[in-house]
Amino acid sequence: MESLxxxxxxxxxxxxxxxxxxxxxxxxLGTFVGVLPGIGPAxxxxxxxxxxxxxxPTAAFIMFAGIYYGGMYGGSTTSILLNTPGESSSxxxxxxxxKMAKRGRAAQALASAAIGSFIAGTIGTLLVVFFAPxxxxxxVDIGAPSYFAIMxxxxxxxxxxxxxxxxRGFIALFLGLTIGLVGLDLSTGQPRLDLGQSLxxxxxxxxxxxxxxxxxxxxxxxxxxxxxxxxTVIPTGRPWMGRDDWRRSWKPxxxxxxxxxxxxxxxxxxxxTPTFLSYxxxxxxxxxxxxxxxxxxxxxxxxxxxxxxxAAGTFVPLLALGLPVTATASIMLAxxxxxxxxxxxxxxxxxxxxxxxxxxxxxxxxxxxxxxxLPLAPAWAKxxxxxxxxxxxxxxxxxxxxxxxxxxxxxxxxxxxxxxxLGLAMRRFALPVLPLILGVILGxxxxxxxxxxxxxxxxxxxxxxxxxxxxxxxxIIVIALVGSVLAGRRAKRSTLDTEPDTDTVPKQKExx
Amino acid sequence: MSTDTTAASAGTVxxxxxxxxxxxxxxxxxxAAVVALLGAYTIYxxxxxxVGFADPVGPRVFPYIIGTVMIGLGALLAVATARGDRxxxxxxxxxxxxxxxxxxxxLKLIAVFVVNIVLVDVLGxxxxxxxxxAGCTWALGSRTLIKDVLIGIVLSxxxxxAFYVGLNIPLTPGILDGIL
Numbered sequence: 001m002e003s004l005x006x007x008x009x010x011x012x013x014x015x016x017x018x019x020x021x022x023x024x025x026x027x028x029l030g031t032f033v034g035v036l037p038g039i040g041p042a043x044x045x046x047x048x049x050x051x052x053x054x055x056x057p058t059a060a061f062i063m064f065a066g067i068y069y070g071g072m073y074g075g076s077t078t079s080i081l082l083n084t085p086g087e088s089s090s091x092x093x094x095x096x097x098x099k100m101a102k103r104g105r106a107a108q109a110l111a112s113a114a115i116g117s118f119i120a121g122t123i124g125t126l127l128v129v130f131f132a133p134x135x136x137x138x139x140v141d142i143g144a145p146s147y148f149a150i151m152x153x154x155x156x157x158x159x160x161x162x163x164x165x166x167x168r169g170f171i172a173l174f175l176g177l178t179i180g181l182v183g184l185d186l187s188t189g190q191p192r193l194d195l196g197q198s199l200x201x202x203x204x205x206x207x208x209x210x211x212x213x214x215x216x217x218x219x220x221x222x223x224x225x226x227x228x229x230x231x232t233v234i235p236t237g238r239p240w241m242g243r244d245d246w247r248r249s250w251k252p253x254x255x256x257x258x259x260x261x262x263x264x265x266x267x268x269x270x271x272x273t274p275t276f277l278s279y280x281x282x283x284x285x286x287x288x289x290x291x292x293x294x295x296x297x298x299x300x301x302x303x304x305x306x307x308x309x310x311a312a313g314t315f316v317p318l319l320a321l322g323l324p325v326t327a328t329a330s331i332m333l334a335x336x337x338x339x340x341x342x343x344x345x346x347x348x349x350x351x352x353x354x355x356x357x358x359x360x361x362x363x364x365x366x367x368x369x370x371x372x373x374l375p376l377a378p379a380w381a382k383x384x385x386x387x388x389x390x391x392x393x394x395x396x397x398x399x400x401x402x403x404x405x406x407x408x409x410x411x412x413x414x415x416x417x418x419x420x421x422l423g424l425a426m427r428r429f430a431l432p433v434l435p436l437i438l439g440v441i442l443g444x445x446x447x448x449x450x451x452x453x454x455x456x457x458x459x460x461x462x463x464x465x466x467x468x469x470x471x472x473x474x475x476i477i478v479i480a481l482v483g484s485v486l487a488g489r490r491a492k493r494s495t496l497d498t499e500p501d502t503d504t505v506p507k508q509k510e511x512x
Numbered sequence: 513m514s515t516d517t518t519a520a521s522a523g524t525v526x527x528x529x530x531x532x533x534x535x536x537x538x539x540x541x542x543x544a545a546v547v548a549l550l551g552a553y554t555i556y557x558x559x560x561x562x563v564g565f566a567d568p569v570g571p572r573v574f575p576y577i578i579g580t581v582m583i584g585l586g587a588l589l590a591v592a593t594a595r596g597d598r599x600x601x602x603x604x605x606x607x608x609x610x611x612x613x614x615x616x617x618x619l620k621l622i623a624v625f626v627v628n629i630v631l632v633d634v635l636g637x638x639x640x641x642x643x644x645x646a647g648c649t650w651a652l653g654s655r656t657l658i659k660d661v662l663i664g665i666v667l668s669x670x671x672x673x674a675f676y677v678g679l680n681i682p683l684t685p686g687i688l689d690g691i692l
Binding site: 053055164168187221222389397405408410413417428429443447454455 | 551568578604606613614621664668680
């Protein structure tokens with residue numbers, strides 16, 4: 001197996017004592033930030049990205065992988081020990097997890113979440129090892145018209161099919177596309193939307209945009225609505241599981257993994273759907289005398305595994321196509337670009353050392369996460385009691401630090417504030433964050449591919465549908481759009497008297 | 513800061529005030545206007561670009577499409593607002609949507625942040641970072657100023673050294689040049 005040999009090479013590169021230290025540091029930082037209420041994995045990754053500057057790419061990726069898994073795990077700790085989940089991927093974990101914690105079984109809930117995350121993450125990463133190179137092999141032959149269509153599919157699915165309001169989704173998407181326009185036009189070298197500012201002509205740094213919208217926007221929004229009565233944090237001991245917990249957890253872990261991975265690999269918005277499906281499935285399989293509603297460990301094990309498997313699955317389109325499908329993946333793509341690495345199907349061959357080191361790092365980060373976080377859980381739980389003024393002042397401090405270190409320009413801090421205010425407005429007006437971030441990242445890529453396709457045809461628009469794959473993808477887009485409109489209409493009819501808007505799904509916070 | 517909230521709620525519609533508050537969400541008209549204006553400006557900006565010879569698409573087409581759709585979306589949002597559409601403001605661990613929005617706190621935070629932007633090159637990160645942290649804790653309701661300033665100094669000086677020693681990135685030293 002060629003892939004396994006390459007993975008072994010990656011593991012050898014990643015397993016030096018120094019690199020292990022970076023991985024451990026990444027896991028600790030990632031969990032630390034992820035545990036903090038209000039901070040999801042994407043925000044953790046965006047906030048901590050500057051900490052990897054100045055490292056050589058291998059060390060940076062290893063630290064990055066640790067941050068990524070740490071941030072994810074931190075989020076589920078929060079949702080089990082606090083009643084309100086921070087991001088949509090943890091909503092399902094919180095339902096049973098918090099009930100378990102209230103019954104004094106916090107340690108078992110945390111253990112089942114941690115071990116399930118580890119198993120799902122490991123299986124998921126191994127699946128990436130098999131699928132990503134195969135997909136990249138096929139994708140190398142994809143022409144510009146099909147590429148354009150696939151990217152269009154990704155943004156349409158994320159915008160129109162997910163989320164509660166299509167109008168708001170599209171407003172967010174086009175705000176993102178507008179932000180993506182800022183800077184030099186790639187083929188003619190003319191600045192666009194630079195407001196006469198030479199500092200804007202280079203384009204906007206995605207770290208500044210992401211940190212502004214995720215971190216600053218969230219801190220300002222919370223400041224406007226700060227809960228004055230503190231939430232109750234359930235104390236926990238060291239996570240452990242009894243024989244019965246193991247017996248009840250292992251099947252949900254595997255089923256959750258099987259559900260999560262494919263959903264992560266297609267542009268369907270990450271973990272929201274598979275965690276929901278996993279919860280429903282476990283509930284149904286639990287039979288008559290189940291514990292669901294009073295804290296069933298299956299309801300923690302399944303969704304947590306689905307969550308991590310889908311996070312691993314997002315690496316398939318990210319590495320094989322250069323296509324991010326979640327906010328976290330978008331920021332990782334930006335990180336790759338920061339190292340001068342051009343994402344796309346060629347990535348697996350031109351930067352194969354780096355890719356395999358990254359995949360090996362994911363396995364190492366995942367293992368370290370388990371080793372470090374089981375004993376540290378009580379300490380993380382204490383972190384949840386951080387007085388809120390310190391917590392949000394800290395977020396503002398580190399957001400400013402992160403944006404400032406990119407270029408050491410006060411102008412970047414001003415941009416950070418502008419995007420922080422945009423993030424505040426988006427939360428106020430319920431604009432989803434994911435379409436905006438994808439618009440910023442994919443907009444410029446789509447323009448390149450569209451112009452590439454039309455340059456060959458001399459401007460003839462029919463070139464966009466000149467490849468069979470492109471036609472198929474456009475057909476899928478139409479079906480998805482029509483299906484989403486029909487589903488919205490049906491839901492509207494059934495809730496006509498109560499809700500004027502098309503709120504078909506329960507209100508959940510985005511996967512940020 | 514419950515005394516501040518009455519002044520704040522006078523001018524703006526409190527977010528997530530619930531279905532019982534009557535009338536459209538006026539602030540959303542503002543959002544619709546901003547979206548449409550951004551679209552119009554994007555189109556205007558694109559008209560100032562020169563089109564190359566060998567490039568059949570040119571740098572204008574994408575901004576034209578985006579700008580046009582933005583104007584349309586702004587109009588749709590205005591119509592939806594007039595028909596009673598209300599945003600479901602975002603919930604979270606530390607977010608309490610049952611009380612009206614506390615905008616004075618937000619303004620204080622923005623002011624502290626602006627101070628940091630203006631002074632960072634003059635005073636250096638080690639100083640303004642501490643001001644930023646202590647100022648934000650104060651804005652968020654902490655009243656232990658000395659302790660907050662001390663924590664801020666530890667964070668800002670610590671982060672300065674972490675970037676300098678650990679990552680070899682010297683942040684602006686400012687007035688502390690030579691001391692750090």
